[in-house]
Amino acid sequence: MIEKKDISLERVVLVGIINKQQDEEKSKEYLDELEFLTYTAGGEVIKRFVQKMDMPNPKTFIGTGKMDEVKQFVDDNDIGTVIFDDELSPAQERNISKILNCKILDRTNLILDIFAQRAQTSYARTQVELAQCEYLLPRLKGMWTHLERQKGGIGMRGPGETEIETDRRIVRDKIALLKEKIKIIDKQMAVQRGNRGQLVRVALVGYTNVGKSTLMNVISKSEVFAENKLFATLDTTVRKVVIGNLPFLISDTVGFIRKLPTQLIESFKSTLDEVREADLLLHVVDISHSNFEEHIESVNKILDEIQSKDKPTIMVFNKIDAYKPEYYNPTDLDIERTTLHYSLDEWKRTWMSKTQNNALFISALNKENLDEFRKRVYKEVREIHVQRFPYNNFLYPDVEDIEL
Incomplete structure (x- = not known):
């Protein structure tokens, strides 16, 4: 939950559903993310409404009783905007607007608004x-009120x-x-x-707000805009980096998110050309997030869509300073141990095994383990460079001999 209160923020209500595709836990996580999106866009979430249903109501997304409950709250609490967690059809949007008589947005519209700001x-x-x-x-039909006055009859027919x-x-x-x-x-x-010539290209990819821009700033000694908000970076930034005496290019790209609108995937595919043309991907993950493995799946799905899933990739688990596993008492037989109880060492062993030792654990903010990170990136970039220019491999020493 976002605790920030500000009289200048727009007062907002969130609406979500629980169904077979998303249980109560997942619905809560999606609404947490929607609240962060709302805060990023300049809103303050006053209340959430959630309804269990097999499928959304085709007319109003949620049921009549729940809609009446939302309307009562909106009227009583001076709410200016209601945001739905899933994309609304044009008909649903029109119907809900008539009932609630306030601004209606869905997740897609909200993300588009943030993108327009950024x-x-x-x-x-x-x-x-x-x-x-x-x-x-x-x-368009629901957004232009002057069209409602169109009528047939005398004087209204014509070419x-x-x-x-x-x-x-x-x-x-x-x-x-x-x-x-x-x-x-x-x-x-x-x-x-x-x-840019034949320099090796490295691209930072990952879920939104995992620390890609902060990592970019640390390793390239540049000032890429970084902020604890979703989609802080929209414009691809490319910097030249030298580790040891080996130069290469590194790019910071737009973050991904679950339920990313199809319009944005299509229009931003060209931005992701930097990813498509990269020689090496650094997949940055926020290990302090409780569902970071699902974030990894979401990123991999989009990488697959842009034919980049099979590129050489290093998994970079960031924010180790913020990682706190849930306490587990082995004597408590009523509680089943899950991945939420894993220590950082256990996650390291798990992901080292999953990625054939192709994982790093760092804190870009606190600059923890960055020497290990630089050496690993140098090693991978050197291998690609030597394959491309085998005649000058003597110019770049082995990773054990470089000075950071």
């Missing part, structure tokens, strides 16, 4: 605008298109223009990548 470069802004237009297109058709055509034209603009920028960025 986009700094022309490229990122264009990608966000494209995703927003594609999200907006099927929802031309209705306002809703005009609005849709404008948005479709905008989408076409944005796609063309992205193609042009993609070509420019491909030329930029080609101009």
Whole structure:
């Protein structure tokens, strides 16, 4: 739960469901993440509403009784926004807006809003605008109140298109223009990548808010924007790094998240070209998060979608300083021991075994184990470099002989 209180923050209510796909524990975790997203966007969560149901109501997402409960709370507590944890259909969004009479958002809309706030470069802004237009297109009917006054009858018939058709055509034209603009920028960025020569490319990937930008700042001695909020980094940053006397390029990319909107996956696939063209991936994981293994699966799923899952990868478990296992009493027979009770050493043994010793455990914030991290990255980059330029392998000593 976010404890931060601020009178300038928008008052928000969250709504989620429990069903076969997400049990009570998973629903709580998704809502925790949704609350963090809300705080990132500038909102303060006042209350959560959760309903158990086999499948969402096709008209209002949640049942009539629960909707009445939400409406009563919204009216009594000056709530400006209600955010649903899953993507709402255009019809659901219209129906709920009429009932609650306040701003209605879903997870997709919220993430799009955060992306719009965070986009700094022309490229990122264009990608966000494209995703927003594609999200907006099927929802135009409910978002333009002047269209409700359209009627047939005397004087209302005639040539031309209705306002809703005009609005849709404008948005479709905008989408076409944005796609063309992205193609042009993609070509420019491909030329930029080609101009970097044959340096080995390393890409930081991982779930959002796992510390990629903090790690980037530490190893590249740069000032990439880092903050304890989701999606602090949208624009890909590339820096030249030298370990020992071996230069290579490292890039910091946008973080991934569960239930990532399809519009964003599509529009940001071009941003992930840095990942596609990387020679080595550093998959950064927040080991202090209780469900970090599920985060790993989410990242791997997106890497698979962009044909990058089989690249050489080092698992970098970050935030070891914040890792605190739950206490377990072996004499308590009523409690089953789970991975939540694992010590850090047990996780190390587990992941060293899973990754054939291809895992590192660090704290980028406190700079713990960074020498080990640098040596491992040097070793991997050197192997790739020597394969590419076998005639100058004598220039770069073995990892045991380098000075950090």
